[in-house]
Amino acid sequence: MTNKIRPRVSGRFTGMVKFAAGVIVGASLTCAVASATQISHHDGLFWKGLGNQDKTAYVDGYSDAMHTSLGKLDNLKVAAALFHWKGSGKILNQVAHGLDLSGLPPERVVAYLNNVYTNPRYGDFEVAMAIEAATMRGIDLKPASDSPSTR
Numbered sequence: 001m002t003n004k005i006r007p008r009v010s011g012r013f014t015g016m017v018k019f020a021a022g023v024i025v026g027a028s029l030t031c032a033v034a035s036a037t038q039i040s041h042h043d044g045l046f047w048k049g050l051g052n053q054d055k056t057a058y059v060d061g062y063s064d065a066m067h068t069s070l071g072k073l074d075n076l077k078v079a080a081a082l083f084h085w086k087g088s089g090k091i092l093n094q095v096a097h098g099l100d101l102s103g104l105p106p107e108r109v110v111a112y113l114n115n116v117y118t119n120p121r122y123g124d125f126e127v128a129m130a131i132e133a134a135t136m137r138g139i140d141l142k143p144a145s146d147s148p149s150t151r
Contacts, residue, residue, distance in 0.1 A: 041126075042126055042127040042128065043123065043124050043125060043126055043127065044116075044117040044122060044123035044124065044125060045123060046127065047113055047114075047117050047127055048117055052110070055110045055113070055114075056106050056107065056110055058127070059101075059106040059109045059110055059113075059131070060106055062101070062127075062128065062131055063101040063102075063104075063106070066099045066100070066101050067101075067102070069099050070096060070099050070100060073092060073095060073096055073099065076092060077089070077092050080092060097135070097136070099135075100135065101131070101135055104134065104135065109131060109134055112130075112134050113127065113130055113131070113134075116130050117130075
């Protein structure tokens with residue numbers, strides 16, 4: 001009769017091993033999925049690849065997102081008034097001006113962006129930054145047919 005001595009393994013220890021193995025497998029899968037995802041740059045190359053309807057839809061979507069941000073900015077203005085933040089009104093008004101696309105027709109913004117991205121120098125310039133520059137600069141809001149003719 002031989003007695004084999006079996007080491008006692010605590011239930012906690014096996015549970016910890018299983019948990020650690022799960023963490024390692026989960027982290028490995030997360031890294032694999034993260035490395036497989038493509039990073040999308042919305043720059044001049046992206047803009048040039050869009051069709052005319054897609055460009056207008058992009059500008060409309062961007063405008064909707066900025067409109068939502070303006071609503072959040074109103075909440076910040078209330079908080080600034082409540083806590084008496086000095087100079088906040090001027091800063092928040094400048095931010096609101098940069099976010100407000102309501103006066104810009106999408107067709108004019110698309111034309112502006114098409115013009116910006118014809119210059120290869122601005123190929124790496126993000127579309128969102130170009131739209132913000134358009135709002136801050138106040139691009140020509142007149143329809144193309146209303147512009148004075150050149151002789």
